[in-house]
Structure formats: C-alpha cells, structure tokens
Amino acid sequence: DAKTTQPPSMDCAEGRAANLPCNHSTISGNExxxxxxxxxxQGPQYIxxxxxxxxxxxxxxxxxxxxxxxxxxxxxxxxxxxxxxxxCIVRVPxxxxxxxxxxxxxxxxxxxx
Amino acid sequence: GAGVSQSPSNKVTEKGKDVELRCDxxxxxxxxxxxxxxxGQGLEFLIYFxxxxxxxxxxxxxxxxxxxxxxGSVSTLTIQRTQQEDSAVYLCASSLTGTDNEQxxxxxxxxxxx
Numbered sequence: 001d002a003k004t005t006q007p008p009s010m011d012c013a014e015g016r017a018a019n020l021p022c023n024h025s026t027i028s029g030n031e032x033x034x035x036x037x038x039x040x041x042q043g044p045q046y047i048x049x050x051x052x053x054x055x056x057x058x059x060x061x062x063x064x065x066x067x068x069x070x071x072x073x074x075x076x077x078x079x080x081x082x083x084x085x086x087x088c089i090v091r092v093p094x095x096x097x098x099x100x101x102x103x104x105x106x107x108x109x110x111x112x113x
Numbered sequence: 114g115a116g117v118s119q120s121p122s123n124k125v126t127e128k129g130k131d132v133e134l135r136c137d138x139x140x141x142x143x144x145x146x147x148x149x150x151x152x153g154q155g156l157e158f159l160i161y162f163x164x165x166x167x168x169x170x171x172x173x174x175x176x177x178x179x180x181x182x183x184x185g186s187v188s189t190l191t192i193q194r195t196q197q198e199d200s201a202v203y204l205c206a207s208s209l210t211g212t213d214n215e216q217x218x219x220x221x222x223x224x225x226x227x
Contacts, residue, residue, distance in 0.1 A: 034214070043117075043204050043218025044156070087156075099146060099161035099169055099211055106155075 004088045009108040018075040022088030025069045035073045037084040078111045117219035125225045134190045134222045138207030151201035163211040195226045
C-alpha cells in the first residue's frame with residue numbers, strides 16, 4: 001500500500017476551518033483515502049473516505065486533487081473537542097490487506113480558544 | 114447501542130507472566146481487529162478476524178502472541194512470557210463486515226510489564 005505524509009502538528013483557532021493536508025504521491029488507481037482521528041486516551045474514530053470525488057459528511061469534507069497525489073481534510077468550524085491526532089490512510093478495497101489499517105504518525109491538531 | 118468494550122482497562126504484570134486481554138465487539142459485527150499503540154511504534158495492526166478465522170495474522174510480533182475468537186463474537190489476545198517491550202495500549206476494533214469502510218474502536222487495554 002502507498003504511504004502517506006502529513007505535517008506533525010498544526011494549530012487552529014476555535015470556530016475557524018481547519019485544513020489538514022496529506023500527501024500520497026504514490027497512490028495507485030484503486031486505493032481509497034481514509035481519515036481517522038484519535039482523541040487523547042480514546043480509540044481512533046472514522047471520519048470520512050473517498051476515491052477521487054470530493055466527499056462531505058456531518059463531520060468533515062474531503063478534497064482530493066485531480067491527480068490524487070494529495071488530499072485535504074476540512075473541519076469547517078473547529079471546536080475544542082476536535083483536538084486530536086488525525087491520520088490519513090490509503091487502503092485497497094477488497095484486498096488481502098483490506099482489514100489492516102496502516103497508521104502513520106498523523107497530525108496533532110490543537111484547537112485553541 | 115453499546116460500542117466495543119475491552120477488559121481489563123489496565124493491566125500491570127511482571128515480566129515473564131502470561132496475560133489475556135478480552136474484546137467484546139459490537140453485536141452483529143463479523144470482523145474484529147487487534148492493534149497496539151506504543152510510544153515508540155505508534156499504532157500497529159496485529160491481527161484480523163472474519164468470523165472465527167484469522168485471514169491476516171501478519172502483524173503479530175512474535176510467537177508469544179496469539180489470539181482467538183469463539184462464536185464469532187468475543188476475542189482474546191494472549192501474550193505469553195511478557196517482556197517489557199510488550200507494554201502498550203492494546204486496541205480492539207470491529208466492523209459489520211470484513212469489507213466495511215468503518216472500524217469501530219474500543220477504549221483499549223493499557224498493559225504495563227514491570
């Protein structure tokens with residue numbers, strides 16, 4: 001599976017949009033981009049996923065570039081409860097390794113008042 | 114409804130002892146996963162169950178680690194002859210099927226090996 005690169009940390013002001021970048025320059029055509037987050041002392045939580053179209057749900061939006069080499073997770077109105085480590089993961093669906101989430105180091109996001 | 118539960122929440126053991134960690138997945142979820150999270154290694158995949166069988170055991174770090182799942186529900190991760198490097202948070206997750214997009218994680222078991 002392709003690897004991802006994320007900045008180690010970023011700060012965001014409460015109420016503002018948080019834009020979290022992820023680089024996956026070696027992604028292959030059948031790999032999806034997934035985002036999870038982990039709030040301190042909790043298990044990871046699924047946020048969103050996509051293949052090539054932009055996706056939006058109640059938690060966030062996912063923007064994938066046309067060449068699919070990078071993506072951005074957008075938290076539209078960050079709150080203090082969004083402080084967490086955010087992981088960008090690429091996965092091949094219905095493959096032998098489908099069940100395995102391969103977490104990198106992620107981005108530590110701190111939302112400040 | 115109830116989420117994934119794990120027990121114990123904390124376990125302190127002496128080097129060389131065996132430990133068992135338990136995971137209760139969400140009712141009806143057929144797929145179950147074990148991960149561990151340590152300071153030095155981040156979040157690592159250990160093993161994946163589909164029903165009672167484990168098609169992917171690739172992440173088990175040594176033969177001291179084993180896991181089983183019975184009745185397609187509860188799973189137990191066993192670590193024999195624990196070592197200090199086994200100290201970590203052991204996380205369990207489940208999903209409705211093995212091809213589901215979302216894995217639901219439990220709160221983890223913090224294992225400390227003295």
